[in-house]
Amino acid sequence: MEPRQAHHGELAAELAALQLQLNHAEDGWQTVCSCEADAQAAGEGQEPSVAAGHVDHACRLLIEEIAEGALMVSRAGVVVYANRAFATLLGRPQHETIGRRIEDCFAPEAHPRLARVLGARGGLRRRMQLDLLTAGGRRVATRLSTGQLQLPGAPELTFLVVKDLTPQRRHDAALAKRESALQDMRERQQRTENHLQEVLAAIPAHVALLDTRGVIVSVNEAWKQFAKSNGYQGGDFGIGQNYADLCGGVSEGQDAHDAASAAEHIRSVLSGQSAEAALEYPCHSPTEDRWFRMTVAALKSGPDGGTVDGAIVMHINISERKQAESAERTALAEKLLIARAVEQSAEGLMVTDSRRRIVKVNHAFEAITGYADSDVLGRTPRLLSSGRQDRTFYEAMWAAVETSGHWRGEIWSRRKDGTVYPLSMSVSRLDDADGQPMNYVASFSDISERKAAEERVRRMAHFDALTGLPNRALLVERAAHELRIAHRSDGQLALMFIDLDHFKHINDSLGHAVGDGLLVALAERFQQALREQDTLARSGGDEFVLLLPGTDAPGAAHVAQKLLALASLPYRVDRHELSITPSIGIALYPVDGEDFGALARAADAAMYRAKQGGRNRFRFHTADIHAQSARMLQLENALRQALAHSEFSLRYQPQFDGTGQQIVGAEALLRWHNRELGTVSPAEFIAIAESSGLITSIGEWVLRTASQQMRAWLDDGLAPLTLAVNLSAVQFRQPNLTETVTRIVGEAGIAPELLELELTESVASDDPAAAVTVMNELHAHGVRMSIDDFGTGYSSLSYLKRFKVDRLKIDRSFVGSLPDSGEDQAIVKAIISLARSLGMKTIAEGVETQAQARFLREQGCDEMQGYWFSRPLTAGQFARFAKAHHPPAAGRPG
Numbered sequence: 001m002e003p004r005q006a007h008h009g010e011l012a013a014e015l016a017a018l019q020l021q022l023n024h025a026e027d028g029w030q031t032v033c034s035c036e037a038d039a040q041a042a043g044e045g046q047e048p049s050v051a052a053g054h055v056d057h058a059c060r061l062l063i064e065e066i067a068e069g070a071l072m073v074s075r076a077g078v079v080v081y082a083n084r085a086f087a088t089l090l091g092r093p094q095h096e097t098i099g100r101r102i103e104d105c106f107a108p109e110a111h112p113r114l115a116r117v118l119g120a121r122g123g124l125r126r127r128m129q130l131d132l133l134t135a136g137g138r139r140v141a142t143r144l145s146t147g148q149l150q151l152p153g154a155p156e157l158t159f160l161v162v163k164d165l166t167p168q169r170r171h172d173a174a175l176a177k178r179e180s181a182l183q184d185m186r187e188r189q190q191r192t193e194n195h196l197q198e199v200l201a202a203i204p205a206h207v208a209l210l211d212t213r214g215v216i217v218s219v220n221e222a223w224k225q226f227a228k229s230n231g232y233q234g235g236d237f238g239i240g241q242n243y244a245d246l247c248g249g250v251s252e253g254q255d256a257h258d259a260a261s262a263a264e265h266i267r268s269v270l271s272g273q274s275a276e277a278a279l280e281y282p283c284h285s286p287t288e289d290r291w292f293r294m295t296v297a298a299l300k301s302g303p304d305g306g307t308v309d310g311a312i313v314m315h316i317n318i319s320e321r322k323q324a325e326s327a328e329r330t331a332l333a334e335k336l337l338i339a340r341a342v343e344q345s346a347e348g349l350m351v352t353d354s355r356r357r358i359v360k361v362n363h364a365f366e367a368i369t370g371y372a373d374s375d376v377l378g379r380t381p382r383l384l385s386s387g388r389q390d391r392t393f394y395e396a397m398w399a400a401v402e403t404s405g406h407w408r409g410e411i412w413s414r415r416k417d418g419t420v421y422p423l424s425m426s427v428s429r430l431d432d433a434d435g436q437p438m439n440y441v442a443s444f445s446d447i448s449e450r451k452a453a454e455e456r457v458r459r460m461a462h463f464d465a466l467t468g469l470p471n472r473a474l475l476v477e478r479a480a481h482e483l484r485i486a487h488r489s490d491g492q493l494a495l496m497f498i499d500l501d502h503f504k505h506i507n508d509s510l511g512h513a514v515g516d517g518l519l520v521a522l523a524e525r526f527q528q529a530l531r532e533q534d535t536l537a538r539s540g541g542d543e544f545v546l547l548l549p550g551t552d553a554p555g556a557a558h559v560a561q562k563l564l565a566l567a568s569l570p571y572r573v574d575r576h577e578l579s580i581t582p583s584i585g586i587a588l589y590p591v592d593g594e595d596f597g598a599l600a601r602a603a604d605a606a607m608y609r610a611k612q613g614g615r616n617r618f619r620f621h622t623a624d625i626h627a628q629s630a631r632m633l634q635l636e637n638a639l640r641q642a643l644a645h646s647e648f649s650l651r652y653q654p655q656f657d658g659t660g661q662q663i664v665g666a667e668a669l670l671r672w673h674n675r676e677l678g679t680v681s682p683a684e685f686i687a688i689a690e691s692s693g694l695i696t697s698i699g700e701w702v703l704r705t706a707s708q709q710m711r712a713w714l715d716d717g718l719a720p721l722t723l724a725v726n727l728s729a730v731q732f733r734q735p736n737l738t739e740t741v742t743r744i745v746g747e748a749g750i751a752p753e754l755l756e757l758e759l760t761e762s763v764a765s766d767d768p769a770a771a772v773t774v775m776n777e778l779h780a781h782g783v784r785m786s787i788d789d790f791g792t793g794y795s796s797l798s799y800l801k802r803f804k805v806d807r808l809k810i811d812r813s814f815v816g817s818l819p820d821s822g823e824d825q826a827i828v829k830a831i832i833s834l835a836r837s838l839g840m841k842t843i844a845e846g847v848e849t850q851a852q853a854r855f856l857r858e859q860g861c862d863e864m865q866g867y868w869f870s871r872p873l874t875a876g877q878f879a880r881f882a883k884a885h886h887p888p889a890a891g892r893p894g
């Protein structure tokens with residue numbers, strides 16, 4: 001604003017000067033006129049103070065000297081006097097001017113007016129402008145002041161004062177020209193100002209004009225709108241306020257540092273330190289992120305533009321650019337991130353062009369394949385091919401990539417060093433904007449370790465860890481496969497169950513490591529003797545199963561004999577010379593069964609028969625074995641319902657002291673009566689209950705019923721007796737045995753000391769250490785224990801001394817031949833002696849004769865049980881029997 005004002009001022013001053021000159025000229029003219037008038041007035045009435053002649057002379061001189069032309073014209077129109085100035089103006093000598101007719105001196109159009117002047121009377125004074133006509137014929141604009149002079153005694157004359165208007169006109173013209181120029185300038189300036197206002201109004205930038213102090217003098221529309229939209233309350237939009245002060249009020253979304261910089265920029269520009277300054281700053285609103293660029297430029301004036309008259313401040317919204325820059329930065333950062341991720345990825349990456357030429361690989365690619373990028377760039381991935389997949393595989397792979405855009409799978413690849421390894425790979429197609437393949441990207445990882453682990457898991461799932469033989473699961477798979485073939489081809493197949501005889505003795509006596517060594521050696525021997533298509537599996541412990549595809553009965557017998565012979569050769573394990581024999585059961589497809597389950601049961605039953613038949617032999621499955629198997633299955637099915645159908649009952653067989661006179665206890669014996677099967681001996685069904693797992697619930701029932709019976713007897717006045725209850729090995733291995741026993745006894749309300757658990761030797765010999773722990777627990781709760789059928793098993797004597805056992809029960813097989821059998825005598829004596837040395841009592845079972853009882857008594861057997869004393873009795877019978885024999889009765893207890 002200020003530069004334009006200054007320019008106007010100059011023009012105005014110039015204009016004023018011209019005007020002044022005009023006025024002076026006008027005033028001068030007025031003065032001349034008034035002097036003329038005064039002179040006229042003086043000539044007409046006033047008394048001259050000096051001599052009239054002198055004045056007249058002076059007037060003449062004066063008139064002669066004045067710059068204006070002066071002349072006297074007679075009424076006839078003849079110039080009677082003309083001063084020098086007029087003659088000069090006319091371009092004639094003075095003497096040629098005087099005497100001329102006045103019309104000769106003026107342009108023709110002036111003549112009528114001149115005539116009227118000459119004809120006027122009475123001193124009428126006039127003014128007019130007429131063109132003088134010079135001697136050379138040139139027109140000269142003049143202004144005439146006329147009047148009449150009536151001097152006494154003289155004819156009336158008309159005087160004319162002629163002023164050359166040429167200088168005036170020239171001056172006026174110049175003045176008009178300048179005025180015109182000035183006007184043009186004013187108009188241009190106005191137009192410029194209008195344009196400027198329009199531009200300021202039109203531009204989206206927020207513009208403020210500041211004066212030299214930094215006070216806002218004007219703002220544009222955009223400024224106002226922005227102020228309004230940002231909640232600026234003042235109607236002045238900041239006009240009149242110092243901009244730098246405004247900057248001090250930082251609002252939310254602005255930065256104090258930016259505000260200070262803005263104020264500093266303004267001060268710098270206004271002080272002339274810098275012509276222009278700019279600042280980009282954030283000015284976020286609650287709803288959007290905004291950035292502005294503030295530009296401060298000096299407004300200058302003066303001839304060299306060196307005077308700072310103010311400043312223009314512009315704020316341009318650069319949010320779009322900033323956002324674009326930000327997006328660009330983000331995109332760049334993302335690109336860098338992706339590039340870094342690609343480079344640092346543990347997955348190998350390979351990018352090809354549309355012609356499947358490798359254009360990019362990452363670090364992991366090099367690490368996995370062994371190829372540097374320089375090795376592979378420009379080449380096709382065929383370089384990595386292992387040759388393990390055929391052409392069809394690759395065609396299918398690329399077909400999937402081309403049709404669905406993607407393929408994922410496992411593939412074998414070859415490293416630079418030639419090693420072949422498995423990859424998990426995915427291939428994706430990247431298309432251009434037209435949907436044409438542009439690149440193919442393959443990402444892959446080396447899955448050698450995973451494959452190896454899978455193989456290990458597969459081996460663990462299908463192979464026996466000790467011998468490396470297939471396990472039962474793999475055997476079942478292979479058997480199913482071979483059975484399908486046999487079924488299709490109407491062929492035959494043999495399945496053998498091989499169980500080592502008394503293998504447990506080796507484990508127990510020499511340790512598991514030796515037992516394991518023996519199993520491995522045996523497996524190797526067997527394996528070497530078999531055909532490739534045969535499967536020898538270890539199904540657990542000392543049990544092996546042999547699958548012989550395409551084998552009939554003679555073939556199976558031949559193999560069995562060979563295995564028996566091989567097995568019987570001596571073994572050397574850890575400096576131990578060992579021998580072992582197997583018992584083999586053979587089942588044949590399809591006669592003994594059409595599926596693996598049926599064949600396995602038949603082979604198992606046959607193997608059991610081989611054991612029963614004296615071991616170290618093989619037995620084919622036969623009709624009677626089949627019948628026995630069927631019976632066992634029938635019993636098992638019926639057993640499952642027995643508890644629910646209340647088919648069980650207990651019998652109680654009395655136990656006497658060594659004298660055979662006093663009853664000391666009873667053994668609870670389980671009885672099962674089924675409606676269809678009739679009465680089934682526990683000697684038959686207990687084993688089935690054990691193998692089917694039913695023994696746990698059945699055993700609990702026995703324990704509970706016997707305990708409750710004891711409570712009932714006590715309540716009935718029976719003297720306390722020891723009640724022996726048989727405990728199966730399966731029950732003994734139950735983890736909560738102690739808790740179950742003490743709970744049942746507690747619920748029945750009897751002292752634990754009245755209960756004795758009869759454990760078979762196998763209970764103790766399976767895992768003596770664990771048995772010691774359980775026995776200690778039971779003992780700690782007051783429960784008594786005895787070892788049943790002692791002498792038939794293979795008790796570890798070293799453990800026996802640690803067992804919390806009260807009695808050893810001499811098996812009835814040693815009692816039956818007493819006193820005749822010297823061997824049995826020896827065994828019985830040894831057991832009695834051993835028990836004594838271990839601080840245990842002995843009880844002999846199966847005492848059927850007086851001679852047996854006598855012998856046992858003589859040997860110091862503590863207690864006896866058998867038909868000689870009593871058969872197993874019902875609870876009521878036992879109560880009566882016990883009352884009759886307690887206190888001690890004389891003679892046979894009967």
Ligand SMILES: Nc1nc2c(ncn2[C@@H]2O[C@H](COP(=O)(O)O[C@H]3[C@@H](O)[C@H](n4cnc5c(=O)[nH]c(N)nc54)O[C@@H]3COP(=O)(O)O)[C@@H](O)[C@H]2O)c(=O)[nH]1
Pocket residue numbers: 653667668669670671681682683686702726727728758788789812845846847848865866867868872
């Ligand atoms: N786990 C469990 N086993 C039990 C349970 N009840 C019985 N059994 C075991 O079943 C096997 C057969 O028992 P059982 O048919 O009851 O035969 C017992 C007696 O009746 C029989 N006995 C008794 N005295 C004589 C005799 O003088 N001569 C003769 N020939 N037999 C006789 O002996 C069997 C008792 O044997 P034991 O238990 O070893 O003392 C048998 O092994 C039972 O243990 C049960 O509830 N749970």
